[in-house]
Amino acid sequence: MITYTNTVIAEHERGLLFRDGRLDKVLTPGRNRLLSLGHELRIQRCDLSDPVFSVMHAQLLFDSAAGLLETHLHQVVTGNRQLALVRYDGELSDIVPPHCRRLYWREPLRIEVEPVDLAEGLRIADRLRAELMRRDAPVRLSQAIANYVHSAEVADRHVGLLFIDGEYRETLPPGGHAFWSIDRKVHVAVVDGRLQSMEVAGQEILSRDKVSLRVNLSATWQVEDAVHALRESSDYREQLYRELQFALRKAIGTRTLDSLLADRQQLDRTIHDAVAARAKALGLRLIGVGLKDIILPGEMKAILNQVVEAEKQAQANVIRRREETAATRSALNTAKLMESNPTLMRLKELETLEKVADKVERLTVFGGLEGMMRDSVRIDA
Structure with a gap:
């Protein structure tokens, strides 16, 4: 029995037409009129928003129908010590690890593949590191970076020591550094060189x-x-x-x-x-x-405080005795001067009388001022 089936493939899709379980054709965008001729038809739609051809048994399907799929798919194959950087329309979007095969749709994005030979070294160039570390990296690339890239930031006045599989390789200056960590254990120890x-x-x-x-x-x-x-x-x-x-x-x-x-x-x-x-x-x-x-313990602290207090008290007593001795010596010298000089003695008496008079509220004088001066103070010529 001959029947026709119409199916519409959207602009962002491709259709895989299977006839009796075998891939027969890749359907492109638009209306597709399909003739069954009694065969069982099945269409599998592929969304090209993900450029990776990720249908079930993708590699087996490509190998069995390579002539049909090569015009639509780009195959990336990496060796044992090789990986591949995949760019969509010039933007890094995926990393293919060593010893791997991966298929990408050729449309609608332009696929570019850059091979990387790991035998030449694990250090990632600064230009590529900037691409890998960008904040808006797609999900697939972010997952690949987490699995295959080791990055480290060495701050100013610090040094970084690169260890690969536990073996020291080199000293890294301040700045950003990145290394491929595929099948290798990469570690950067950052050491602070400041005081x-x-x-x-x-x-x-x-x-x-x-x-x-x-x-x-x-x-x-x-x-x-x-x-x-x-x-x-x-x-x-x-x-x-x-x-x-x-x-x-x-x-x-x-x-x-x-x-x-x-x-x-x-x-x-x-x-x-x-x-x-x-x-x-x-x-x-x-x-x-x-x-x-x-x-110090509490009791020892109290004992030391007492010792210090006693020392200070002894020092104060010495100073007090020294001052008293000086005052006594000064008084003795003054007494000797007065003994040999009656006029100086009388002046001292007047000074004393003046001080006493300052403290007396009322003074009663008998015999007048002349008598007071004659009887109170007499200075012999």
Whole structure:
């Protein structure tokens, strides 16, 4: 029985016509009149908004009907150490990994394929990195980047150390970097090259005279050789902390409380000298060490306060005695002058009388002013 079927293919579609289960024709946009001639017809519509030919068993279908599909599809094949960058109308949109086959519709977008040889190196050029890192990347490209690209940002005054499969390869300067991570483990360790501080706080330590102290130490340091630091220690910060902690405990444990309080700068120098060489062996530079706090137990603090108070009181008593001695010596000298000089004696009496008179509210005079002067004060010529 002969029958006709009409089907309409939209502008953004292509139709795969199967006759008795075998691909017979690719239907293009428009109205298509199909003659069945008793055969079973089936049409599979393909949306070209996704340029990837992703029907079920796509590769098998292409291989079995290559002559029919080659005019409509572009096949991308990559080798074992090769990948391909696929651009739609000049815009990077997909990455084909090594040892892979992928099919793309030739229409309506223009397909461009750029092969990349991984044997030439894993570093991604800055121009390509900018394309890969753009914010509006399509979903397929974003998924490929997450699977095949390792990117890293190295900040100013920092250095980046590139490790491939656990082996150090090179030191990266500040800036953006990207590498292909296909079948390789790529890692960039970023190391801060600026001055850094470290606090060794809350250390409970016994001094040589068995006084329990709580001590806080501060240190300033810098990474001098980043490669050496990462190779020598899995955690160079933790290692430096331990070295400072051990040196602090040793320095305090060999000193009495009085010597600690008397010369803290000497203690700082001792700790610095003990740790500096070990820090250099770790690829670090110890710049300075300072003892911030020495916290005493409550009862010891009260005893020291009493000692300080007694010392200050003794100093005050010495000053008071010195002033009293000076005042007595001055009075003795004045008395000797008066003894040898009657006129000076009478002047002193007048000064005393003046002071007394200032404090008297009423003064009654008998015998007149002349009698008062004659009887109260008489200066012998």
